[in-house]
Amino acid sequence: MHLSRLILVFGLVITAFVGGTLFMTLAFQGPRDQPQHATILPQAGTLPQFSLLDQDGAEFNNESLHGQWSLLFFGFTHCPDICPATLQQLAIARSRVLQGGAADFPNIVLISVDPERDTPDVMAEYIAHFGDGVTGVTGSLTELRTLTAALGIFFEKSDGENGDYAVGHSAAVIVINKNAEFHALFSAPHNIDHFVSDIPLITESS
Amino acid sequence: MTSRFFGTLVLYLLVIACSPPAGAPLTISNLVVFEALPGTNMTAAYLTLANNSDQPITIDNVTSPQFARVQMHETVIQDDVARMLALAPLIVERHTSVHFEPGGKHLMMSAATKETVAGMPVTVEFHYDSNGLLIVATTVSSRDNLPE
Numbered sequence: 007m008h009l010s011r012l013i014l015v016f017g018l019v020i021t022a023f024v025g026g027t028l029f030m031t032l033a034f035q036g037p038r039d040q041p042q043h044a045t046i047l048p049q050a051g052t053l054p055q056f057s058l059l060d061q062d063g064a065e066f067n068n069e070s071l072h073g074q075w076s077l078l079f080f081g082f083t084h085c086p087d088i089c090p091a092t093l094q095q096l097a098i099a100r101s102r103v104l105q106g107g108a109a110d111f112p113n114i115v116l117i118s119v120d121p122e123r124d125t126p127d128v129m130a131e132y133i134a135h136f137g138d139g140v141t142g143v144t145g146s147l148t149e150l151r152t153l154t155a156a157l158g159i160f161f162e163k164s165d166g167e168n169g170d171y172a173v174g175h176s177a178a179v180i181v182i183n184k185n186a187e188f189h190a191l192f193s194a195p196h197n198i199d200h201f202v203s204d205i206p207l208i209t210e211s212s
Numbered sequence: 213m214t215s216r217f218f219g220t221l222v223l224y225l226l227v228i229a230c231s232p233p234a235g236a237p238l239t240i241s242n243l244v245v246f247e248a249l250p251g252t253n254m255t256a257a258y259l260t261l262a263n264n265s266d267q268p269i270t271i272d273n274v275t276s277p278q279f280a281r282v283q284m285h286e287t288v289i290q291d292d293v294a295r296m297l298a299l300a301p302l303i304v305e306r307h308t309s310v311h312f313e314p315g316g317k318h319l320m321m322s323a324a325t326k327e328t329v330a331g332m333p334v335t336v337e338f339h340y341d342s343n344g345l346l347i348v349a350t351t352v353s354s355r356d357n358l359p360e
Contacts, residue, residue, distance in 0.1 A: 083249065086256035086321075087287045088294045090249055090355065091314040131251035135355065160293050170281060170322055174295035194289045195315050 041207045043192060043200035050187035056153040058117070058145030061130035066143045071186035075112035075209050078180040080159050082120035082173050083132045089116075092179070092196055097136040099201035108206055111139060112181070117153070118144040119161035119175045157188055181208060237265035238304070238340055240348045245321065247330045247352050254279075254322035257336065258312045259348075263304040269344075271302040275337045280323035282336070287315055296320070330354040 053068055060066040077096060081089035093116060100111040116133060118124035121144045124132075129142030154161060154176075161175040177194035179201075190208055192200065243259040263269045274282045284299035299317065304310050312318050319336070321328075328334075330352050338346040 083252050084254060084322075086254055087285070087296070087318045088289075088315055090246075090256075094355065128251045132249055135249050164295075172296050174293060176292055177289055177294040178292050193292050194294065 039207060039211070041190070041204035043197070044181065044190045044204045044208060045193065046190045046208070047188060050183055050185070050189045051156065052187055053182075054152050054156050056149050058143050058149050058153070059126050061126050061133060061142035063126045066141070066145075068186050071182050073184055074110075075184060076115050076182040077112045077205075078115045078117055078157070078182060080117050080119050080154065080161060080175050082118050082175070083124050083128055084120065085173070088177055088194070092177070092194075093133075093136050093140070095196050095198045096179070096201060097140065099198050099205065100139055101137075102198070102202050103206060106202075112205065112209065114140045116140065116142050117150070118142070119150065119154075120163075120173050121145060121147060121150065181205075235264070236346075237267075238263060238269050238338070238344065238346055240336075240338065240346060243336060243348050243350050244353050245319075245328075245334045245336065245350060246355050248324055248328040249355065253324045253328070254320065255324070255328055256314075257319040257321055258314065259319070259336075260309050260311050261302075261304055261338075262309040263306055266306050268306055269304045269340050270342075271300070271304065272339045272342065273300050274319055275339065276321060276335060277337075278325055278328070278332075278334050279321040280325065281321070283320045283322075284317070285320045286317045289315075328352055 053071070056067060058066045060070070079089075079092055079096070081092065083089075093114070096114045100114065103111050114136070116129070118129060124142075124144045126142070126144060129144055133140045133142040153159075157180055159176040159178070159180070161173055163171055163173050165171055177196075179192040179196065180188065181190040181192070183189040192204070239262045241260045241262065243257065245257040246255050248255040261271065271284065274284060276282050284302055285296045286299055288295050288297055302310065310317065332352045333349060334352050335347060335349045338348070340346065
């Protein structure tokens with residue numbers, strides 16, 4: 007009688023321990039097939055008509071985003087810190103995802119918020135550093151504002167010394183789906199592992 | 213070739229001459245100056261500043277013979293918007309370290325006097341407490357070595 011009660015208590019303790027561990031694991035890990043870091047819009051947003059230029063001087067517009075996933079980052083070539091760091095992170099994530107066996111990776115698009123300095127030629131030279139799958143886009147401020155307003159992207163030129171002005175800008179990475187719609191976003195600060203884990207889940211789920 | 217060798221030699225001798233003795237109040241470690249990206253004549257540098265003394269140290273400004281302008285900046289992300297804030301002067305409290313790293317504090321080095329390519333010698337001069345000077349030499353790093 008005493009022994010059976012001991013076995014019962016021991017069994018309950020083991021069951022509680024295993025159950026608790028399982029619960030905690032699932033609670034903190036979340037479902038594995040859902041992006042854990044990106045914010046998915048409840049309903050994809052339609053982009054307004056816009057017309058910018060790519061690094062070759064060709065028109066870059068809504069049609070340029072159709073038929074493939076894209077990752078838009080708004081920055082500028084004279085940005086010393088976060089812009090090259092984010093592009094490098096995206097380029098590394100692209101490399102890792104493709105090496106992991108994925109058939110493709112979204113096109114990485116740097117859209118300049120400093121068209122005054124970032125001509126198509128400057129963009130071409132700059133993006134070449136980040137390897138394949140990167141497009142550089144620039145254009146008029148009017149067209150740029152049309153696009154950024156729809157995406158909730160902010161940018162503002164700030165005066166500096168000796169013509170060394172900077173441009174404050176949103177640091178989010180915007181995910182555009184194959185229908186050229188605003189689908190999701192990654193908020194800063196960015197992390198390569200977050201891109202590697204979430205981007206295939208986003209693109210494969212839709 | 214010979215002039216470059218002697219130029220580098222003179223640079224290192226200068227750095228050795230200006231290097232702080234053991235127990236120096238201010239030390240710089242992990243200094244990385246990245247190559248300028250194509251199409252630009254500016255770059256960023258990252259490092260760790262350590263105040264080993266019993267008094268706060270004020271970094272007045274930073275200069276480099278290889279760049280017309282060097283500014284201490286911090287990228288601040290607020291509401292998902294990245295802005296660069298000027299840091300000078302920067303106070304390093306007693307017995308603390310300040311880390312300059314991607315996405316945070318950094319040296320913005322602009323108007324390079326010549327093309328900034330990986331392997332090129334570069335000198336960074338830290339002016340502190342009105343008349344203190346600490347000179348650190350390194351070589352320009354490839355962007356492929358950017359910390360993740």
